[in-house]
Amino acid sequence: MIFIFAVFLLSLLVITAIAIVRAKNLFVAVMLTSIFSLLMAANFFILDAADVALTEAAVGAGITTVIFLCALSLTDDREKPREGSRWVAFCTVGVLALLIIYATFDKPRLGDPDAPVHQHVAPWYLEKTPEYIDIPNVVTAILGSFRGYDTLGEVFVVFAACIGVLFILSVKPTKKTNQVIKKESGLRHHLIPQVVGRLLIPFIVLFGLYVQFHGEYGPGGGFQAGAIIATGVILYALLEGESSALRAIPRSVLLGMVVGGALLYGGVGVACILMGGAFLDYSVLATDPVVGQQLGILFIEAGVGMAVCGALLSIYHAFAARESFS
């Protein structure tokens, strides 16, 4: 039963992808991209990847769409009706498709428990997580501890994106642009969305905090939490206007969150060195290594959450502030 549903979802995914590429209006394309992400999240969930599904839904369907819409409101929403090098594209893409399909014939089929991917490293993680770290969510254990160095890198990717957007958009716009000057924040004077929004935003943020601190026990963690809380604040900014959102959380605080979060993560790693372990070896943080691991994961997840939330909000504000310039 679930497989029929999966096939249905996958087919929808393909249809949506084709529709996105064919759509001439960029708003339509962006909304379809959001749907695409949501379908992708559903697929991930069917394939037992709850954490990834949550992330894809929060980041892919939520934040990405908002950033796309911000950028669209600053540019043109219509694609000019012309194609580039269509034949080159078709040839490249055709070769690529053949290559991949050639590869699929030897791939282990879906769900085969004897596939090599389930043999070597993965069972070790599943087996040793209760012993070394003792938290139920193995994904969080690997993310935070076993492969914590990757996650540190990931936080710095987000940090790089944040300073990049701030750097690129810190140039004052000089020339005229072809955009329509907008009324400030379309929803500002509408009672119903405002009331509902005020009702919902505390719960969104609360849910974000739940995801943050429940990450060791269920799906969730710093990235998802940061994205969800950022979504809540962005909703507030849409309803109450850009400036009141900035009054609530000023830019400097956001930048401080990004810097603080990144430094918190790195600082935990350095603290581990200072206390005699390897970089990011949380076992030395407490007398009992298992407690130390849990403590370390708690700290670094907090760092990740802060950094991601601050970075996404900084990026949003950098785009949104652009509108008021012109």
Add this chain to the structure above:
Amino acid sequence: MIDIILDILSWILLLLGGACVLIGGIGGLRLPNFYARIHAASLTDSMGNILIFSGIMLQAGLSLATLKLFAIMVFLLLTGPTATYALANAALLSGLKPDVGSASDEPQENKLK
């Protein structure tokens, strides 16, 4: 015995909900103009939402999952109509007049913004 009754009841609710959403979907495709379409989509959506969630809650029985489902249902009941309102409002502000007789929306983009 009570299990079977609950099961049947929940399936009835689920099927009704599914039918509601399906009708809404058809309405969204077939109705002539923007306001008629969102009217079809939003009303059936709310109804389908209640029916489907009630059905699933009956399946789940008394557990934590039911509480979560209830929370999600309330969330959707709040956001769905609000989103519809915002959509209609934006359409109105961008100059799309509600007109019972009109067969289609001339400026196609208007319903997208």
Add this chain to the structure above:
Amino acid sequence: MKLLELLGYFNYWVFAIILTVGLYAVISKTNLIKKLIGLSIFQSAVFLMYITMDKVEGGTAPIITAGVDDQIFSNPVPQVLILTAIVVGVSTLALGLALVVRINECYGTIEEDEILDAD
């Protein structure tokens, strides 16, 4: 069993199709935002490939329930990798969009050929 086997390949085929659709958009479209949308589809396809390989028949999400011993878990490693990759994807996208906004301010267009003509 038969269905599952078919679905196994179906997942990879969908991966191939989405990948090619995304890459096609990146190569053939001249609109910069459309290119970025294509890029994000292209990346999503890779996520699907990774997550497809983590599935184990009869498994559940890798969250250990206390007291239950004989659970089968799906593979947690690809999930961790893709969590990272998703965040990398959105970061690249944000940076790309910031560039598009600046390009639009400097050139007054976001069509690649018009930008090339302008210089």
Add this chain to the structure above:
Amino acid sequence: MDLLAHLPVLQVVVPMLSAPIIVMLQPRGLAWAGATATSLVSFAIAVALTLAVLDGQAVDYAVGGWPAPFGITLMVDAFSALMLLVVTGASAAALIAAKPSIDQQIESARQPLFYSAWLLALAGLVGIVVAADAFNIFVFMEISSLASYILIAGGPDRRALPAVFKYLMMGTIGATFYLIGVGLIYMMTGTLNLADIDARIGNVSDINPLFVAAGFITVGLALKAAVFPLHVWVPNAYTHAPHMVTAFLAACATKVALYVLLRFDYMVFQGNLIEHVVQFSMFAMPLAILGILVASAVAMFEGHLKRLLASSSIAQIGYILLGASFVSVAGLSSSAMHLFNHALAKGGLFLGVACIAYHYRDLRLSQLGGASTRMPWTCAAIVVCGLSLIGVPGTAGFISKWLLINAALQSGSWGWLLVAIILASSLMAVVYIWRIIEALYFQEPIAGEAKISEAPIQLLLVTGIVAILNIYFGLFPQVPLALADSAAVLLLEGVL
């Protein structure tokens, strides 16, 4: 607590963690000072690591204390030590020299963000070099790429923006290809650690996915490394980037991608996949030769100084790839040497360009008249680095070209043909370097030339030192040669 044992991770962590601090530094000048200090510290760490490697100990590090296939490990051997020296050295030199040039090109309010991005680029590049885990390489590749996009987007010309956008597109496609390849390998072997993949990949019975993975990884990294037909992002990106950024990235960014390509291919695929050695040669050699000839020819007719040098960079990537395509110790060590020497020569040239650009707004060759009388030291340094690029005896460039020719002669009966190609392209290099010299020395001075004086002292000093290093390593190439030789032996261990 033995600090020496932590050096591999400190090499990455020091610049990475300094980046957020730099953003917060309030008086603006501090940002440059902090970034430079950090860069010098990481150069010192690289030197310490190199000394340890030269002592004969390969330096391993298990991050988080988790053993090899389960946790992420770092590894520094001769090849990575050589790369570390190049990357951190280029960054330190460029940063010391950078202040006047950057002050001129980037508003002071934006500078903390800029220097922070610089450190992230540095951290990403060294992170790639020390990584011993396939996915970890991807993560750090993305850090360095995002940071380089930012750095290049700092260019004052609006044409920098489309150039970066193109780079972003191609860079992301390259990284995603690499990710697909890693995914396929992980699917077939169940591990991500490079050494562990090497150990397990031989047992895989279904070969098709591995072949496809090798293809994806090679093409993806070739995109990042600007190997000939995939180089289209390079000329614009290098031309319109801030001058100091060009000096830094031209010296090391594409080479790090090439380093990963060589390491991955030699360590994982060759020796484990049947016929792969031949396939690799057949793939790399034609591209390398075409790249050398076409890019040199393009450089001969290029009218813009930076664009000319960028084209020449593509040709140099061709030399490095050509050496690698012989799959022999001699070829690989010539590649590794050329990585080092080209970084010296091209870094020096772009530093010289930055000196000239401090006064000359228009860098077309026709607009550079009179530079030699007004900026004699800068022009002398450019000439020295140019000679090194050509491969004149006595300069660093000669060593690697000589090794390359030797390797070509050893490689088989058609070796003389390759030697002919190398000589022909060297002649082309003579032509394009001569065009620069002609523009600097023998051209009518441009209007307003009288006001021009020598570049600021710190910029000039660093340029001069790099030029002198070009001669020094031409006369005393023992240290890089020792590293390059043992790197070649290490890489070929699994193959032969």
